[in-house]
Amino acid sequence: MNIELLIKILNYQKDGIVILDRNLNIKFINEFAKKILSLDGKEIYKKTFYEIFKDNYFETIISYALQKIDKNEEILIRNEEISLNDNVYLLNIFFIENHIVIKLSDVTPYEVYKQAKRDFVSNVSHELKTPIAVIQGVLETIQNEEDINQIKNFTKIAYKRIQQMNNLINDLLTLAKLEIKEEKINKKIIKIHNTVNSIFNDFSSIASEKNIKMINNINPNFEIFVDEQKFYILLRNLIENAVKYNKENGLVEVRSYEDDKYSYVVVKDTGIGIPKEALPLIFERFYRVDKSRSREVGGTGLGLSIVKHIAEAHEGKALVKSELGKGSEFTIKIPKV
Ligand SMILES: Nc1ncnc2c1ncn2[C@@H]1O[C@H](COP(=O)(O)OP(=O)(O)OP(=O)(O)O)[C@@H](O)[C@H]1O
Numbered sequence: 001m002n003i004e005l006l007i008k009i010l011n012y013q014k015d016g017i018v019i020l021d022r023n024l025n026i027k028f029i030n031e032f033a034k035k036i037l038s039l040d041g042k043e044i045y046k047k048t049f050y051e052i053f054k055d056n057y058f059e060t061i062i063s064y065a066l067q068k069i070d071k072n073e074e075i076l077i078r079n080e081e082i083s084l085n086d087n088v089y090l091l092n093i094f095f096i097e098n099h100i101v102i103k104l105s106d107v108t109p110y111e112v113y114k115q116a117k118r119d120f121v122s123n124v125s126h127e128l129k130t131p132i133a134v135i136q137g138v139l140e141t142i143q144n145e146e147d148i149n150q151i152k153n154f155t156k157i158a159y160k161r162i163q164q165m166n167n168l169i170n171d172l173l174t175l176a177k178l179e180i181k182e183e184k185i186n187k188k189i190i191k192i193h194n195t196v197n198s199i200f201n202d203f204s205s206i207a208s209e210k211n212i213k214m215i216n217n218i219n220p221n222f223e224i225f226v227d228e229q230k231f232y233i234l235l236r237n238l239i240e241n242a243v244k245y246n247k248e249n250g251l252v253e254v255r256s257y258e259d260d261k262y263s264y265v266v267v268k269d270t271g272i273g274i275p276k277e278a279l280p281l282i283f284e285r286f287y288r289v290d291k292s293r294s295r296e297v298g299g300t301g302l303g304l305s306i307v308k309h310i311a312e313a314h315e316g317k318a319l320v321k322s323e324l325g326k327g328s329e330f331t332i333k334i335p336k337v
Pocket residue numbers: 171237241242245246269271272273274282287288289290294298299300301302303304305327328
């Protein structure tokens with residue numbers, strides 16, 4: 001195998017590779033390493049690695065590695081994580097035939113995943129802790145309570161909290177199943193005019209508290225090619241938000257239209273709206289625009305994440321437009337048969 005081919009192969013690697021001699025002169029640096037370390041030009045071959053990275057984190061690492069060379073250890077540093085320009089790299093330093101080989105592997109996506117997992121566990125624990133604390137308090141109080149009406153009031157509070165935990169667990173299960181694509185999507189052509197009416201009915205008491213008017217502008221003949229149960233969950237979440245995040249005397253409108261390839265369902269409200277900077281985040285699990293505001297109206301921040309997953313499971317999309325203080329419009333785009 002010739003050396004040029006070898007160099008080409010090293011330049012194709014998605015790991016950064018730097019080869020130094022014992023005096024830390026750079027003997028080879030592949031393209032990916034140049035990118036990671038923000039180095040370019042032939043100049044770098046005239047300098048030592050030490051000169052380039054003086055007073056840098058690398059200097060410490062390299063000096064540490066050099067101490068070990070004398071002990072003739074072949075692997076000097078293994079799997080140390082370092083941060084460079086907002087990315088996380090796994091650093092390995094080997095000593096091979098009088099040369100030091102530095103290998104940097106980008107593990108940022110894995111780190112992001114690990115962080116998301118940590119956030120997820122802490123969010124779920126937090127969401128369960130609050131209702132459990134309330135239920136515990138209620139049960140303690142009831143033990144010494146003799147007034148039957150008080151007991152009834154307390155049990156109502158506990159029941160509401162149990163429902164809250166139940167909703168959270170159901171949402172988590174729905175999301176988990178959608179994420180691992182375990183649940184089959186059983187698509188068929190359905191009409192949704194009546195479905196929207198029945199969801200409106202479920203939220204009618206909350207809507208009337210704020211005098212919110214709900215308008216079903218779905219054409220009774222409008223058809224869409226979806227999994228009926230899943231699409232029901234999707235619509236329910238969007239309509240629930242449109243009512244929950246609405247204002248006194250507000251409006252909720254659901255309408256539909258279509259083009260050659262797609263069917264569209266729009267849920268529009270004249271509510272509090274979503275700030276621009278929050279728009280890219282609202283479909284994330286547990287994200288809530290304003291935690292204190294959202295806590296007032298209840299919810300865990302899973303609804304829109306479920307909406308997005310259901311739309312995507314249909315090869316469709318969930319889109320949003322919103323203006324703070326004026327209202328929001330969610331559009332679901334689903335491919336036709
Ligand atoms: N129609 C809307 N108008 C204004 N803000 C909205 C609207 N829909 C969603 N949001 C904002 O986006 C956040 C995320 O919504 P999502 O439905 O995922 O969670 P949630 O309503 O807080 O809880 P859950 O739906 O899980 O009960 C909400 O907390 C709210 O701040």
